Amino acid sequence: MKTKRYLNILVLLSFFILVACSDKKKEHDTVGTKYTCPMHPQIVQDKPGTCPICGMDLVPMTDQGKDASIRLNESQQKLANIMTMKVGKGSMANSKVLNGKLLNNPEFTEVISSRVSGRLEQLYVKETGVAVRKGQPLYKIYSEQLLTMEQEYLLALKQLAAFPNEKRYSEMADAARKKLELYGQTSGQIERLGNTDKTDPYINFLAPASGIISELSAIEGQYVGEGSVLMKLENLEQLWVEAQLFANELGNVKEKSTVTVQVDGFESEPITSIVDFISPQFDANSQIITIRARLSNPKLQFQPGMRANIFLPYGNASNAITLPVKAVLHDGKGEHIWVKTGDNTFEPRMVKTGIENFDRVLIEQGVKDGDEVVISGAYLLYSEMKLKKGTDPMASHHHGTM
The missing domain is CATH 2.40.50.100 (RNA polymerase II/Efflux pump adaptor protein, barrel-sandwich hybrid domain)
Structure with missing residues (x-):
């Protein structure tokens, strides 16, 4: 009888020990696990819960390794519209952006x-x-x-x-x-x-x-x-585009200067024009001078009153590496890009930017000749990294060298 009682006690002790070990293993497995919202990857917590934005249950993050790179297969790259280009050195025109407005040309008003x-x-x-x-x-x-x-x-x-x-x-x-x-x-x-x-x-x-x-x-x-x-x-086949600049900037523009005009809504169709008028006097209160250029409009797609940007050149950079403006991401830590480092592998890299015009930006540091840089879909790579690794991909990065 005593032997049977001791045997029962031993079985119960073994059961409690197994349960305790299992709970300890579960607790060990959850230590260090981070949870995120599938819809809002910027939401990251150390424990399960719900998203404060949409209310969805948080899910554990997967780990692709401790390195800062991320892999996407070809199908994923097509879905995310990932496009790359190999960079090379060249020249770049520096310009100042002026806010302008399209007006009727009185010479074409009957x-x-x-x-x-x-x-x-x-x-x-x-x-x-x-x-x-x-x-x-x-x-x-x-x-x-x-x-x-x-x-x-x-x-x-x-x-x-x-x-x-x-x-x-x-x-x-x-x-x-x-x-x-x-x-x-x-x-x-x-x-x-x-x-x-x-x-x-x-x-x-x-x-x-x-x-x-x-x-x-x-x-x-x-x-x-x-x-x-x-x-x-009104004959709209030729319009005026007017902009204003401060008197101390007048040295950057002269009559017959070539400028680039980018009308809102038609950013992909920049127009080259010539400055044909500079106001002979400036407003004494605002210290502003008006300049004007003619804008050819044979398709009648532009209308008076539309807003436009005038890119006023005032310098050039030679033997420089430039990228499309949309290839560079900006956050509180600075500017960064994504570089393709191997087959289907991408990694973020901090860069130092310089002058910028309407479609290109000068890269002073962080990219070298021949690098393959992501020029479309960079933001999606950034979001994917945060979702899968749970950390800011640029948290520990510093500017590279040319």
């Missing part, structure tokens, strides 16, 4: 005014923003003044036909024709009048140029006097 007095019978364009072509009818007017001039021209033609050798009749016909031209009649309209030998009190007036109707100042049925403004026509 003010459409009534050439004669009369009543507006019909407006063929009744709202602003409408595109018109040169020679397109804009309005019809009833004018007794113009009717009288038509009659004078037809009479002069009949007198010339009756006395073809009389110089004074020829001069009278020419004078009557020029008078009609001065009052806005086209050569085609005058020829038609002579051929039909019929006057018409309702006369169409045609667009003198192609463009956009930017302003309407008249309505149908209105009586207008000679010279009354009816509408404005």
Whole structure:
């Protein structure tokens, strides 16, 4: 009986020892394990829990090793749009970025005014923003003044036909024709009048140029006097881009200087232009000077009022290594890039940057000639590293050497 009792006690002790060892092993396994949110990799904790942002359960981080590199297979690289380029030395133009604005070019603005007095019978364009072509009818007017001039021209033609050798009749016909031209009649309209030998009190007036109707100042049925403004026509094929700079920066720009213009929304289509105006005086209160360049707009994709950046060159760097601006990541510790170090292997590297223009940045330290640098998808690599390793990939990095 005693032997059986001792045996039971021994079995119970063995069970408790096994349970204690198992719990100790579990506790040992969880020591040092970090947990993160699958949706927000910046959330990292030392114990299980929920994400304070989205409420999802935190999951243990996987460990890819203690080194700072990360591996992605070819499918993962395609999904993340990882693109690389081998860097080489070259020259780079330094520039200053000015905030600009697109404006109408007054040289291409047509003010459409009534050439004669009369009543507006019909407006063929009744709202602003409408595109018109040169020679397109804009309005019809009833004018007794113009009717009288038509009659004078037809009479002069009949007198010339009756006395073809009389110089004074020829001069009278020419004078009557020029008078009609001065009052806005086209050569085609005058020829038609002579051929039909019929006057018409309702006369169409045609667009003198192609463009956009930017302003309407008249309505149908209105009586207008000679010279009354009816509408404005803007030709947007060439615009102005204006920017402002401080007086102490004026030495960086001169008339005929070449600049690069980048319109908001069309950053991938930079335009080269020439500065053709620098204000001869500056605002005494703001100490600001206005500069202006012409902007070609043959596709009419740019509109007045749009914002633009003007890149004003003021120096060059030669024998330099440059990268696309988007290849360089910025955080509180500085700037860094990702370099491909082997097949499907990438590692972060701190860099020191220099001058920057609208699409390139000078790398002063951290990259050498021939390095293969990630130029697309760098931020995704950064997030993947934090998710899989649970640490900032740049926490222990320092600037490299050229």
